[in-house]
Amino acid sequence: MRIRSVELRTTLMINAMYGLVEDRDAPGVGAYLAVRTPAVPDYWYGNCLAMPRLPAAGELPLWESLFEREHPSAEHRVFLIDAPEGIGGPSDGEPAATEQQASWQAGLAEFAAAGYELSAHDVLATDTIRRPALLNEDFDYRPVRTDEEWEAVLEASLAINAGQPGYTRGFLERKFKAIRSAVEGGHGAWWAAWEQRSGGRVGEPAGGRYAGERRAGERPVANLGLFWSGGLARFQDVETDPDFRRRGICRSLVYSACASITASGGGAGRGSGSPRPATLFVIKPEDDAVRRIYESVGFSFLERSVDLCKLIGRA
16 A cells, blocks of 8 residues: 555554554455554554545445454454545545545545544654753653663553553553564664653763663653654654643653754664664644644644544444
8 A cells, every 4th residue: 555644654664563564455445554463452553454545435334344354353443544635635626526525524424423533633743853942951861771661651651541441551561562672673762751850961862861770769750652764753652740741841851852862873772773864753743732842842744644443332
């Protein structure tokens, strides 16, 4: 399947690091992708299908049958969509294009009527990280490396996502195991903001204070993943403890991770890896408040992202 969307390309890039992304073809819809994460079967967005375009009118039964064929025991349905123009789809203004857009809108309406949640977000990107005017230097910003640090980040993520559907301890343990494997394979890095300050400046390259291990009394108050391949780098699961929000910590963490990775290849030691030169950093912010964080370090609009999600048994 030929992919136009940079956001979808980077999503599948990460999925391939965790599991499998396989080409498929079916009458009526053509080429599509089957995504599997065998080690984390309850990872909704890691066990899904990728559509080559917005679904057309009448295609809902076909797409659902294809999903059930690929993921027969799944308790969810997720479709990633290659639609960088957003829910309106591409158009040149010609009558045929207008008719096609009407079909896509009808197709999305059929999915909505069947209980699917439509998510459409702006995607931001930059190839030049800008130091923001205000940085919170009261925390250590460094990659997660030791068993103790990985466990601390898992516990922090569990607390941050408490009450969210699907975020059980078992799910996060399986997911972080897959994440750690990808990191230690040199495909990315997982960063955290640690509450106890130990000196040094924000964004200092590895070999400085990032070279240390977790100290007694430290705890992660924010964390994120950054994975790269082929000149693209994608953020994943950027999280901040609610008690530490609106203090510039996330902005400082994003800047520190990007600046250190760009300058020194992500740090010394096992699993540090390195994105290629002229890396395009990509992020999909969930709301305007998060968007402003990324804009403060140089991100700007790139395209739109669209997906459909349904949990079985929910209206």
